[in-house]
Amino acid sequence: MPELPEVEVTRLGVAPHLEGRLVDSVLLRRDGLRWPFPPALPALLAGKRIVSVGRRGKYLLIHFAHGTLIIHLGMSGHLRVLPPGTELKKHDHFDLVVGSGAAMQVLRLHDPRRFGAVLWHPTDDGELDSHLLLRGLGVEPLEDGFSGELLFRASRKRSAPVKQFLLAGDVVVGVGNIYACESLFRAGINPKTAAGRIARGRYDRLAVAIREILAEAIVQGGSTLRDFIAVNGRSGYFQQTYFVYDREGVPCRNCGVPVRRIVQGQRSTFYCVNCQK
Numbered sequence: 001m002p003e004l005p006e007v008e009v010t011r012l013g014v015a016p017h018l019e020g021r022l023v024d025s026v027l028l029r030r031d032g033l034r035w036p037f038p039p040a041l042p043a044l045l046a047g048k049r050i051v052s053v054g055r056r057g058k059y060l061l062i063h064f065a066h067g068t069l070i071i072h073l074g075m076s077g078h079l080r081v082l083p084p085g086t087e088l089k090k091h092d093h094f095d096l097v098v099g100s101g102a103a104m105q106v107l108r109l110h111d112p113r114r115f116g117a118v119l120w121h122p123t124d125d126g127e128l129d130s131h132l133l134l135r136g137l138g139v140e141p142l143e144d145g146f147s148g149e150l151l152f153r154a155s156r157k158r159s160a161p162v163k164q165f166l167l168a169g170d171v172v173v174g175v176g177n178i179y180a181c182e183s184l185f186r187a188g189i190n191p192k193t194a195a196g197r198i199a200r201g202r203y204d205r206l207a208v209a210i211r212e213i214l215a216e217a218i219v220q221g222g223s224t225l226r227d228f229i230a231v232n233g234r235s236g237y238f239q240q241t242y243f244v245y246d247r248e249g250v251p252c253r254n255c256g257v258p259v260r261r262i263v264q265g266q267r268s269t270f271y272c273v274n275c276q277k
Contacts, residue, residue, distance in 0.1 A: 004174030005217035074115030125166035150202030165195035
C-alpha cells in the first residue's frame with residue numbers, strides 16, 4: 001500500500017500540473033472503487049479552478065473554492081499525468097482533465113485492486129477536518145506539533161506494542177508498516193515493547209528517526225515494492241536502503257545478526273533482536 005512518502009511524492013508530482021488550472025471534464029469509468037464515486041462529480045468540477053493540492057496522511061487533497069476532491073490510492077493505485085488521448089489500460093478508472101488546447105493534460109487514476117477512493121467534500125459541509133475519513137487522524141509527522149513528548153504522553157497506560165501504537169493513526173498519521181519498521185530500528189526500539197513502557201528519551205529518538213526516515217524516503221521517490229510508481233512513471237528506490245523491512249534472514253547491516261520477521265496485527269514486522277531492545 002502506498003504510504004505517506006509515496007502519497008507525498010505523488011502530491012509533489014501532480015501539484016505543478018493542477019494548481020491554478022481549470023477543469024475541462026471528469027470521466028468516471030465505473031460506479032466507484034472502495035466507495036461509490038459521487039455521481040454529480042463531472043458537473044461539480046467542470047469549469048472550476050483548482051486552488052491547491054495538499055495531503056492529509058495518506059489522502060491526496062485537491063482543493064477548489066467550493067470543496068475538496070479527496071483521493072486515496074488504496075492498496076495498489078497510482079496517479080499519472082498524461083497527454084489527452086493516451087491509450088487506456090485495464091483498471092484506469094478515473095480521469096480529471098485540466099487545461100485546454102495544447103496545454104490540456106489528464107490526471108488518471110489506475111487502481112487494479114479497487115481499494116482506492118475518489119470522494120467529494122463540499123465547503124458547505126464544514127471544515128475539511130470534519131470529514132469522516134479525516135477527523136480521527138493524528139498529527140502529521142513532518143509538521144510542527146509532532147515530537148517525542150507527544151508520543152510519550154499519548155502512550156501512557158497503553159499496553160499495545162509500540163509498532164501497533166504508531167500504525168493506529170490516532171496519535172501520528174501516515175507512519176505505515178514499512179516506515180514504522182525502519183524508524184524503530186533506527187531508534188533501537190524492539191517493536192514488541194508495550195508503548196506505555198517506553199521512556200521519554202527513547203520516544204525523543206523515535207520521533208527524530210520517524211522524521212528522518214520519511215524525509216529520506218520522499219527524496220528517494222518512496223518505495224516501489226509491487227504497484228507504486230510516481231506521476232512520471234518512475235519507480236521509487238528507498239527500498240534499496242532498507243535496514244530491516246523485507247530482509248528476513250539477511251544479516252543486519254549493523255551487527256550481522258539475521259533479521260527476524262514476526263506478524264503483528266496481520267502485518268509483517270521486521271527487526272533485529274540485537275540492535276533493538
